[in-house]
Each structure stands twice: as C-alpha cells, then as structure tokens.
C-alpha cells in the first residue's frame with residue numbers, strides 16, 4: 037500500500053518542500069512541548085520544593101505497607117497525608133529489641149504486658165468486660181538513657197501491632213493547614229491499620245505547654261491532635277493507643293498528661309538493675325573469670341543503662357587496641373577475654389567525664405493538679 041500525503045487546500049500530492057515543512061513543524065511542536073513540560077515541572081518544584089521528598093516517602097510507605105501484609109494497599113484508600121505518615125511505620129519483625137534485651141525493668145515490663153499487650157491480644161475476652169477501658173495513652177518518663185525508647189520498641193514488637201513513630205519535624209509543616217491535615221492523618225492511618233501504637237518520642241517537645249508564643253499553625257496542629265486523641269478515648273472499639281516518652285515530664289501540658297492515665301517512671305538503675313544490664317550488654321563477649329559483675333555494679337553509682345553500654349564498649353575496644361599493639365611484636369591470632377581490670381579502667385574514665393556533667397534532677401512521680 038502506498039501512503040501519499042496530499043495538500044489540504046488543493047488535494048494535489050504534497051511536494052517535497054511541503055513534507056519537509058510538515059516534519060520540521062512536528063519536531064518544533066514536540067520540542068516546544070518538551071521544554072514547556074520541563075519548565076512547568078521546574079516551576080512546580082520551586083513552588084513546592086517538597087515534591088520529590090513526597091514521592092520518595094510515598095514509595096517507602098507503599099513498600100512498608102506491603103511488608104506489613106495489610107491486604108491490598110489500594111483497598112486502604114490512603115490519602116497523600118496518610119502515605120506521608122505511613123513512611124514512618126516500623127515493621128514489628130524488623131525491631132531488633134525485645135524484652136530479653138532490657139535489663140532490670142521487669143516491673144515495668146509486667147505492667148505493659150498486662151495493660152497493653154494482653155488487651156491487644158485477647159480482645160475477644162476484654163470486650164466482654166464492660167468495666168474495662170483500654171488505655172488510650174501511656175507515658176514513659178525518666179532520665180536520659182535509661183531504656184524508654186527500648187521499652188517502646190519492645191512493646192511494639194511483642195504486641196505485633198502497627199507502630200507509627202512520629203517525628204516532630206514531620207508534623208510541623210510550614211504550609212498553612214498542612215500540619216493539621218498531617219496530625220489528622222496520624223489518627224486516620226492508625227485507625228485503618230489498627231491495632232496500632234502511635235509513638236511520640238520527646239513528647240514534651242511535640243506537645244509542650246501551649247503558650248502565647250506558639251506559632252498559630254503549631255497551636256492549631258496541637259488542638260487537632262488533642263481532639264482526635266479524645267475521639268479515641270470515647271471509642272471503646274478502637275485499638276489505637278498513643279505512647280509518649282520524655283525526659284522532662286514537667287514540660288508537658290496538664291491537658292496532655294490527663295490523656296495519659298498510665299505513667300511509668302523509668303528510673304536510673306539501682307545496683308541490682310545495673311548488674312542485670314551489665315549481664316545483658318556483655319552476654320556476647322568472652323569474660324575472664326576475674327570479672328565479677330555484682331561487684332562492678334556497686335561501683336557504677338549514677339550510671340544510666342546507656343552509660344553502662346558505653347563503658348562496656350570502651351573496655352572491649354581498649355582490649356582490641358592493646359591486641360593490635362602487641363601484634364607487632366608477636367603473632368597473636370586470638371583476642372583475649374575481657375578482664376575485670378579492663379572494665380574498672382573504662383568505668384574510671386567514664387566517671388571522670390560524668391563528674392563534669394550537671395547533675396540530673398528528676399521527679400519520682402508526675403502529679404496532676406486538676
């Protein structure tokens with residue numbers, strides 16, 4: 037079949053010049069369209085510089101939801117804001133912390149098992165108990181480095197529920213109205229993926245006492261957050277809970293404290309707790325028979341769990357340096373076990389650096405004045 041291009045006006049076969057003209061026009065129109073598209077895309081990126089970031093978080097959210105095995109993602113009908121929040125989801129099986137990694141906090145762990153995990157797991161039974169109200173807020177408070185974040189992560193792992201980790205910066209969007217929509221999305225997403233825990237680390241920063249200095253957008257976001265939280269409390273069917281952690285409970289608004297009826301103090305470890313933490317931290321290391329963890333724990337007064345972890349790392353690494361030094365003289369293949377002396381030396385170094393820190397003053401309980 038022969039394809040013939042004809043002149044529109046005369047119907048005569050088109051000349052070579054006319055065909056050339058047509059081809060040039062098609063190419064020019066295509067090129068103009070391409071550059072216009074590029075220009076508009078650039079303009080959108082200038083107007084909304086977060087576009088790329090939004091796309092990346094959407095893709096991450098889709099992947100996480102798939103891993104969570106929440107059925108068909110399309111059926112969840114997630115909004116743009118919910119997808120943004122979903123990019124912060126933590127998959128329980130990926131959490132490397134469980135109860136056995138936490139030393140000396142058995143009372144707190146038991147309380148969490150009883151008040152949070154059991155009602156999540158045995159909803160069938162708890163639903164029949166009309167006087168039981170599942171807690172909608174729980175606060176972990178205490179000095180830095182004593183295991184609050186570890187407890188929150190282990191709770192999510194053991195409960196096997198959706199864990200939404202809220203980052204303060206994520207909700208404080210500079211665009212007017214966006215913060216409120218994101219705050220609302222936290223709760224609607226948790227509702228769609230329930231049972232779920234909404235975890236807010238440093239809740240004092242996120243929802244600190246509302247003050248006159250609050251930016252209008254921040255104040256509105258907080259108000260939205262609080263009213264949605266109230267919605268949870270009045271809905272007995274909902275399996276969504278907010279868990280907050282703070283080093284500064286006195287900075288938290290009383291209205292927020294009231295929404296967190298369960299408040300668990302995660303204190304500085306006492307001597308027995310320190311011995312337990314030492315045991316857990318050093319479990320994977322080879323210890324010399326000279327090591328006496330109970331004796332060592334007595335000398336670590338004022339050390340947090342994080343300090344103890346750091347001290348053990350120091351002791352272990354110092355031994356590696358010593359090994360590498362001596363390797364130059366003789367070929368020693370095996371790294372020696374950790375001696376009591378290594379741990380004592382490391383604790384003295386840490387004690388010295390701790391002496392220069394400001395002492396940490398912490399309330400034993402958080403009072404609510406009605």
Ligand SMILES: Nc1ncnc2c1ncn2[C@@H]1O[C@H](COP(=O)(O)OP(=O)(O)OP(=O)(O)O)[C@@H](O)[C@H]1O
Pocket residue numbers: 137138139140141178179180181182183184185186187281282283313316340341342343345
């Ligand atoms: N009770 C504990 N048992 C075992 N390890 C602990 C314990 N407490 C703290 N640690 C160690 O200290 C690290 C920090 O703990 P974590 O982040 O849970 O403290 P935190 O109370 O949340 O601190 P912050 O308030 O500064 O966020 C842990 O990763 C762990 O190595």
